[in-house]
Structure formats: C-alpha cells, structure tokens
Amino acid sequence: MIPTELQTIYNKVKNNERLSFEDGIVLYNSNELLTIGKMADMVRKRKNGRRTYFAMNQHINPTNVCRNSCLFCAYYRKDGEEGAYRMSLDTIRKKVRARIEEGIKEIHIVGGLDDKLPYEYYLDVLRAVREIRPDVNIKAYTAVEIAYLSERSGKTWDLVLDDLIAVGLQAMPGGGAEIFSERVKRKLFMDKLSSQDWIKIHHIAHKKGIRTNATMLYGHIETLEERVEHLVLLREAQDVSGGFLTFIPLAFHPENTKMHKLPRATGFDDLKNIAISRLLLDNFDHIKAYWVMMGTKTAQIALAFGADDIDGSVVEERIYHMAGSDSAQMMTKSQMRALISECGLQPVERDALYNEVKEC
Amino acid sequence: MANNLAVIQEKVLNNTRLSFDEGLILFEETGLLELGSLANHVRRQKHPEPMVTYIIDRNINYTNFCVAKCDFCAFYADLGSGEGYILSKAEIASKIEETLKLGGTQILMQGGLHPKLKIDYFEDLFRYIRSAFPTIRIHSLSPAEISYIAKISGLSLEETLRRLKEAGLASIPGGGAEILVDEVRKKLNAYKTKSEEWLHVMEMAQKMDMKTTATMMFGHVESHADRLEHLIKVRELQDKTGGFTAFIPWTYQPENTKLGGDKTTAYDYLKTLAISRIMLDNVPNVQVSWVTMGAKIAQIALQFGGNDFGSLMIEENVVAAAGIHFRMSLNEIKRIIKDAGYAPHQRDMEYNLLD
Secondary structure (H helix, E strand, O other): OOOHHHHHHHHHHHOOOOOOHHHHHHHHHOOOHHHHHHHHHHHHHHHHOOEEEEEOEEEEOOEOEOOOOOOOOOOOEOOOOOOOOEOOHHHHHHHHHHOOOOOOOEEEEOOOOOOOOOHHHHHHHHHHHHHHOOOOEEEEOOHHHHHHHHHHHOOOHHHHHHHHHHOOOOEEOOOOOOOOOHHHHHHHOOOOOOHHHHHHHHHHHHHOOOEEEEEEEEOOOOOHHHHHHHHHHHHHHHHHHOOEEEEEEEEOOOOOOOOOOOOOOOHHHHHHHHHHHHHHOOOOOEEEOOHHHHHHHHHHHHOOOOOOEEEEOEOOOOOOHHHOOOOOOEOOHHHHHHHHHHOOOEEEEEOOOOOEOOOO | OHHHHHHHHHHHHOOOOOOHHHHHHHHHHOOHHHHHHHHHHHHHHHOOOOEEEEEOEEEEOOEOEOOOOOOOOOOOEOOOOOOOOEOOHHHHHHHHHHHHHOOOOEEEEOOOOOOOOOHHHHHHHHHHHHHHOOOOEEEOOOHHHHHHHHHHHOOOHHHHHHHHHHHOOOEEOOOOOOOOOHHHHHHOOOOOOOHHHHHHHHHHHHHOOOEEEEEEEEOOOOOHHHHHHHHHHHHHHHHHHOOEEEEEEEEOOOOOOOOOOOOOOHHHHHHHHHHHHHHOOOOOEEEOOHHHHHHHHHHHHOOOOOOEEEEOOOOOOHHHHOOOOOOOOHHHHHHHHHHOOOEEEEEOOOOOEOO
16 A cells, blocks of 8 residues: 555655665655655654653743844844843742752753853853753853853853853753755844754764754755755764754744744644654654644644653743743653553653653 | 464455454554554445545534533523523525535534424525525434424424435434443443434434434443444444445544543544544444544544545534634645555535535
C-alpha cells in the first residue's frame, strides 16, 4: 500500500539509508500523510521504541525588550513601549519559589536583547535560579542571546559561555535558528545572527559539553527548498559535533505580528514537519511536538508521526501566547501521562538532558 | 492478535464487511496509522477523485426551551425560565435572508421539545418559508422532535412525517442519535427517544423518500462496544433503506453541562472516525467535525476516512453553549482542503455538487 511516489524513499528508510535533499522535497510535496507518518514512526521506534518523553519544567522569559524587530515576533517591545517588561532578580526568585513544591527538573530561560540590562544581569538570572534550586537543569539563552552578550561584554562567544557555565548553564535551547536562508533573513530578521554563526555557537557549546537543541520556524514566507536546506544544514552540523539533543519544528503564529495577514500553519503542515524532520535528521535522537505551539490535540497525534517528546508542564509561557496561541498555560503530569499512554506509548519523565526521572 | 489484524486488513482491502468482534479489535488492538490507512482505503474506494465537499448552511435553533433536559446538553432552558426564547417568524426570515446572501442553500432548524409547538406551528412555518424563500432547503427536525410533535399533536408518526413533508420539510438531520444503546441513554438522562424510536423515525422518513444523516456523540459514558453497537445499528438500517447520505461522529463537549467530565482526545476522535468509515461500508459519506475538533484535527481527519468538511455554519449555538468557539471562514475552509491535496466543492444535502 505504499504510493509509488514514495516507494524509493520508503525502501531507503526501511534499509536505514540517509535521505537526500531531493527526497526531502519529494516528501514535502507529497500529500500521502499516512505513509510519511508510517516511515517516521518506523525511525522513531528504531531510535526510541515506545518511550515518549515529557518534563516537569518552568519557563522564565526575563525581558521582552529587544533590540531586534523580527517581523514574525509578537513578543518583543521597545524600551518604554506599552507592554514592555523586564523582571527584577527578585521577581525571578519569586517565580522560582512559587513552584518550589513541584518536582521541576528543567528551567527554560530565554528573553529579548535588552540594551538596558547589564551583562551581569544575564549571569545573575542563572545564579538566582541555581541558588533556589541547586538540582534543577538550567537550559538558558539561545545562540542569538549568546552572540548579543558577547557584543555587549566584548568577550568572545567562548568566554561568554564559560561565564554562563560557571553560574549554572547546563543546556541551551534551540531557538533563534528561524530558517537558515539568507533570503528570508533579509526580509524577516535582518539584525539576527547568521545561520553560520548560529551553528558555530552551538558547536562551541558542544565542545564544552553543553548539549543543545535546534529549531526551525516554518509557515511564513519560506519555501519548501529552504526548509529542506535548513534540515540538511542541521544534519551536517550534528555530524560534526553530535551535541544536539532534540529538534523542535516551530510553526509561525501570525496574530499580533507584522505578518498577521498570513494564515496559520495547518494540521497537515504541523504533522509533515514533525515526520519529515524525523526522516531527514537521522542523527538526532529526539523530535519534539511542542504542545504550546501546536495545541495538545495535534501534539498528541504527532506522537504517531515521529515525535517522541511533548515538552513539559510549562505553566507560564509568553512568547507564543502573545502571538495568539490559544493553548492552555499548563499541563499536569497526569495529563501528559494520559495523553501519551492513550497512544499505546510509554510515558517517560525526563530532565533537560534526557535522563529518566524515577518515580519516588 | 497480529494475526487477527492481518485478517481484518485483508477483509477491508477486499471490501468484505467487518463483524462486531472485528470492530472491537480495531478499537482495542490497532494503531492509529493502521486505522488511518484502512479508513483511507475505504474512502478512496468510495471517492476515488481527490475531492472534499462542504455545504453552506445555517443552524437555526427556533427555541431553546426543552422538556427533555438531557444531562450532556448545555443549550436547553427550562420552560418558563427567563433564559428561554422562541424565535419569531420575522427573526427566522431575516436569518434565512442572511444565509442566502452568504451563498447558503439550506437551513437546519432544530430546537428544544416545547409542548406548545405542535404540528400546525411547523406546518405554518415551513409553508411560509417555502413561499417566501423557495430556493432554500428545509433540512430540519431531528427524530426526537418529530416523535415529540407527533405525541403532543395526537398524530401517528407516519401522519406527522407526511404532513411535515407536504409543508416543505425536505430532509432530516441525524442529531439526537447520541449513542444508540438504551443503557447508555439512561445514563445520559437522554430519555427523549429510545434507540429504537430514533431508528424508527429515520426508517419511516427514508421510506417516504426523505434523505437523512446520522450522527454519533461519543466520549462520555459509553464503551467501545456501545460505539460499535451504534455503528452496526446504523449499518443495518442503511441496508434496508439506503437513506443515510452521511455519517457524522462528534465528541461530547462537557463544559456547562450537568454530566460534566473531561473532553475526549484527538486520538480518540481520529480513531473513532476511522473505525466509523471502515465499519459503515454502505454509507457513502463521512463528515469531519471542525466545530468540535478545530481546523487542524479536522484537516488531518481527511486522511482518517473523512471526505466531507461539513458546513460553513453561518450560525451555531448548541456546541457554542458548551464553551467551544471555533470559527472558520469559507476561504479558510477552502484553503485547508486544498492544503491537504483535495479540490474543495460546495454541495447540497444529497451531495450534488453545486459548483
């Protein structure tokens, strides 16, 4: 029952062969969603069996003041503009303490490039978290923020990372990759880091033993070729270092952005991006269906289309919700377990580094 | 068990009907993607052309007063309470005018069971609509309403249907089927019609050449076996009459209801939709429900047996009362159908293409 257009690719996947750029294009152009899913599920089972990860985690977005003005972003504000905020270290301490009773294993910290905050602040945020929660995994700052901190401090990327590691950094999120295309960058995120630099910073982190994630922002003005190019570049980067843990495809949410007239990514597109990234990124261990972005319904279905992770409990998320995301703010452990078990999969609680958290 | 599944797969590929027990294996031992590909096979046999249809119509809920008071319903108001309404003829007329302006071809009038709204009320209303708006199709009154009208008007069911048809009723929506198992209906406090009665109204209407649809509301207190019993009852009646144009499974929406509980999942929805498509080998069309599942899952459902996107629904009140507010524009419906690789086509209730 394999459609002819996908037969060659199907054979390759079955034989564990690497797919080419052209295969990626064929997959994106195909509407045979179930066959694409079936292949992705085969790879997922090979890598992760029925194990499906979730985390008890907390998001902290310390500031939304940002020097850049990316067209796809609904989160940033200019200093003094209505809705702009920056959290004091006390506020951050309060947020961490507020959930101290919960078994949180991962704290995810990303924010804007805020010219009014000193370099030390970015280090102090990590110190504050570490002080209150000595055991939690701190996953902080995208490559874009690392490059910015380097510029602010006059230190190299290398030294900035050393400073952050000294105050508790253990892993880095995969944001800010957007789409690895000069064409799109010029139109949507001019001021941001180039794709080469994004990869270089991740490679430096990997050398220091910091595991990182990778993302791709899809569903705006990018072409299918640009998506495949992005995935192939990430695969090459992973061949070099092996330091990437998880890939997370992120759908562009148009509400409240300068591109609000664009439609939202469809369910097909969400599932295709999960499945095709699972197929192309043969050297990544994990593919995440980030429920805050795609909604719990589609995220659950994505578990049959190659994803082996649904992120975590979250509780307070600002970036997608300012772009009109109507997903809830949190999921409980039992909700996440139930969602996974219903699909005939095995829920595994993890920390940021994919160590299994044993039930006490 | 893998063996059982292989036998079932073989049967589906050869267009052989599945039994109750085989249906249970689909529910309890079959993965989502396998179900999807079997359902997609059946859908492609029935609709080889890559096309997805939709209808433009409007739900007009002429009253929300209702004596049935089902525990799963968030829409009804008690008789005499301040929260109830009955729409006037003028209000209904202006809703129809709007519907026509938006390219609508049909009205789906459904409402509560109100002891004062007897056969003459509906005859008068339908005759008025027929003369004022001769092009609009009156696809209205679920079996529960029809048997209630018969009862309070002191008429036989046959006489009631004959008179409604004469007055302009063209076809009957499949609502109120819930789960066609009386034990389940008792638990839902859905005494408005027993399963046999629902099926009986449909059979009689179909024998009078009125087409109907069938629904199933699931994800509350019923078991997988109950869902299968429902599907098989619909399949058996369809064998006799061939009068169902479509099957529409949708999920129970617990907010603001007495029954409460949790919403069922997208996984359960897609699975049940696929099994419906596989089991109902004699029903031509299966509708996806964007109203309850949202646009993303509705689109994905087109790979799990659905070949129809349902209605643009210029107005919908019943699901909205249970806290769900998905809205879609016509352009959005068309975009989503095309994005999944199908050509969108507007249809009427009998699935004639209109464009």
